[in-house]
Amino acid sequence: MLSSVQTPRLLRFQSFTLKCLHTHPTTTPPPPHSQILTIRKSLLSREISAVDLAGTFLNRLRNTEPQLKSFLYVSDVVLKEAEEIDRKIAENEELGPLAGVLVGVKDNICTSDMPSTAGSKILENYRPPFDATAVGKMKKCGAIVIGKTNMDEFGMGSTTEGSGYQVTANPWDLSRVPGGSSGGSAAAVSARQCMVSLGSDTGGSVRQPASFCGVVGLKPTYGRVSRYGLVAYASSLDVIGCFGSSVTDAAILLHAISGHDKFDATSSKKEVPDFASQFIARNHLDSKPLKGLRVGLIRETIEGGVDPDVISSIRGAASHLEELGCTVTEVSLPSFSLGLPAYYILASSESSSNLSRYDGIRYGKQVFADELNSLYGESRAGGLGSEVKMRILMGTYALSAGYYDAYYKRAQQVRTLVRESFRAALDENDILISPAAPSAAYKIGEKKNDPLSMYAGDIMTVNVNLAGLPALVLPCGFVDSSSVALPVGVQMISAAFEEEKLLKVGHIFEQTLQGCSFIPPLVADELGC
């Protein structure tokens, strides 16, 4: 295993007042750059061809995939699509903003020319007849889908161990989980198997793996991105989100996939700003670029139960923001702890309904039986995994006559409270910050038989879904494990449809965070870092 022989080249914060650079004053790595903008420049100046670029990524993917297992399917038309980009360049045709960009797509997002199984055996070999709206939009912008990434079955899980097919490893330490449920998408971006990727976030499934894998993870406002073609887990919470190795890449990707869709009645008609166009290059920033920005550090997220190293990373991020001119104060969200149980009731309830369609009748696994109920029972029993079955059972119970008021209805009331407490906190503050997860990546198998402890790991993220708000997770530091440093992300939350503000703050934060490089050891040498 690579991780066991390599020593981490970057060390964690010694304390929240120290920056990474204090420990490595001589080899300050550059801040992350946008892969999308860089390759666009290279392609347009003909420094490199799209085919060469795709070849490089496919090679890296092939080399790392046996250890990582982040992909469930790799496209066999990547080079063909790259050739088409090269032809366009040669003929001076107009290039879309994502031309030649290699994108990984979470397997619960429908792609018409590839299997889309949502990580479930019940959809093994299922190929949808249509592209998800987000995928269609990316393709229109010239993106190349490199493959479908691994995930916890139907998005139910926080480790990607719940996949019906394979377990994905964390590129920073192959013995650890990449987080979940979008673990494949996060690991693939982290290990530079693709440039950016799409994930989905129902309770933190983009943000927590972004934190575990040291990449940027963006959960947009509910309704910002069409859900059409996203295999539903919990419809009122699900959003498609973006992973990138820089804030700029996440911003460009979000811009490409956002906007109203007539095929999704819950998609918003709000205008979509060109998020990245407002970004200011690091050398043009003044000394206090975020002067006057009010930042609230959510008190309930830095209390007991949270890894002290994580807390110090977040405090480090807070003081970095202060240095940039922000005023940081602690705020309390009184309903914070109620969010987790409310989330698990609502998400399970909706999923018990959303997953009813996997009955073996029209598509997917069908077990032949002499009698209808056996056909249903055996098809579902064989096709669905244990975590999924457990959530269907919980959701069915919560919606049953006589229990509805005590569970589902109560949880909806809590949801209203959560929304209101966020509104109050965001009236006083421009953004809120918190950890993205209570700990860094843990060991594969560590929580497999302890679902409650896995569920508890979602405490930092579920409230944001209940409120439908946008949140950005940025790598902000490291914690030490026994052998390697593991990345930690800070979560920034804003009011609905204020992604522009979040991304602007995130971009400045990222460009000014000195001394940290979030390229995992697995591929660092190859990338020359």
Next chain:
Amino acid sequence: MALTFLRGIQLNPSMLYPSSYFARKHGVLYCCMRSAQTQTATQEKEQTKLKVSTQSQPKAVDKFLKDFEAVIGIETHVQLSTLTKAFCSCPYNYGSPPNTSVCPVCMGLPGALPVLNSKVIESAVRVGLALNCKLSLNSKFDRKQYFYPDLPKGYQISQFDIPIASGGYLDVDLPLEYGGGHRKFGITRVHMEEDAGKLLHTDGGSYSQVDLNRAGVPLLEIVSEPDMTTGIEAAEYAAELQRLVRYLGVGNGNMQEGSLRCDVNISVRPIGQLEFGTKVEIKNLNSFSSMSRAIDYEISRQVELHNQGQIDQIVQETRLWEEGAQKTVTMRKKEGLADYRYFPEPDLPGVSLTEEYVNSIRESLPELPEDKRRRYEKMGLSMQDVLFLANDINIADFFDTTTAGGADIKLAANWIMGDIAAYMKNEKVNINEIKLTPQELGELIASIKDETISGKIGKEILFELIAKGGTVKGLIKEKDLVQIVDTVEIEKMVDKVIADSPKQLEQYRGGKTKLQGYFAGQVMKESKGKANPKLLNKILLEKLNAKS
């Protein structure tokens, strides 16, 4: 539970691979019943009358029936004839080859989402207002969950606790052959939902096939108060709903095609008892007459059990009406209260109506059957005429257009109910399919009234107008049919006939005055039917009786 014992479910192979589906079209595997027949309540009533009399009811029960009363409530599903389905853009045409009008949304493919067709709301509001309901300005959709192969998503998008309309009533005029009378039946609620697909059981039941063409077609479920007491009342309630749907233009209301489906809940109790008896649900009612007969049969069955002291044999169950045997049979016994685990549909935003929107729809409503009947009554038409004309929106429109042009009301009614109706019945066509226009009927009536043509000629050209079209004026001119009112001309013809019939003249003058008819006929023949009959007879009599 015959329906649920399946050896296996099979689909067209294309559906197992949806990506290939859209590239291919499949041939028809089986014939779908097609029925162009439309029902009018009147036609139905005639059947009812005939068939009720052939029904074998236990004679002993009849004398006990008067000691009991039935309590009947009806749930009606009305298919809306919107251009596209409720939540996707697939069209729906009854009888299309299986699975040719489907898409990812109505097939329930992973990732597909419903988007509401706003015409569904409009239709629901129209029906709600026509049923005198209170509308919910803020309603929503809910999911009703159960597993069945014809339900692609495993849940039906419906409305649960906040229906779009509630608390209304429906006015019904009972047909005269059943004693007539006016009734007001309460409407509990009207809500919107989607239809399911169809299962086709084939090959001796060894497997079943699923046709999802109908899946996602918009329905209105209309629930009545338990206000009906007889089969006729129930059938007339349903017929009035059908009429309303057709008047409003929101659906075709065709029962054979399943565009209007009624499930009846029925219980009996001794007169004077306050609490309801155990209720039984009856399904498979494919016509108003079967509805009426099924209810009357069920009342007799339950009353008989009462009288035999076997009240415990009346259990909460669903019974099927068997047309062949003319009786109801147990379909399934009470399975406990089904738990559909309703919860708000998260894929669809709430349904909000503004007062302005509701008012604009209220103003656009056509004259409804009840208003039409009251207006016809005030016009002086008999109840028989009123019901005949108002029962069918197309006939009513024809009549209204005819009279709007100034035609005599009673004459217009008589022509429509007489010769025109007879023609339609013989040729099995409806009034929109005949070539005669209301304008020409008005012209015909006017031409007879002003004696341009005789009634006899009028009748002759009526059939020509119905079958071939054309104008009254054109036909009169073309066939030279203008009535002869010129005395001199008629006198000439009379003279000729008298001169040609010396024998008959002699007999007439010898006292056989009945021969006047013979002479009149001959003159009419001579005039090619065009002579004004009054004038003809007057002149004829003068000449016959003249002593020469």
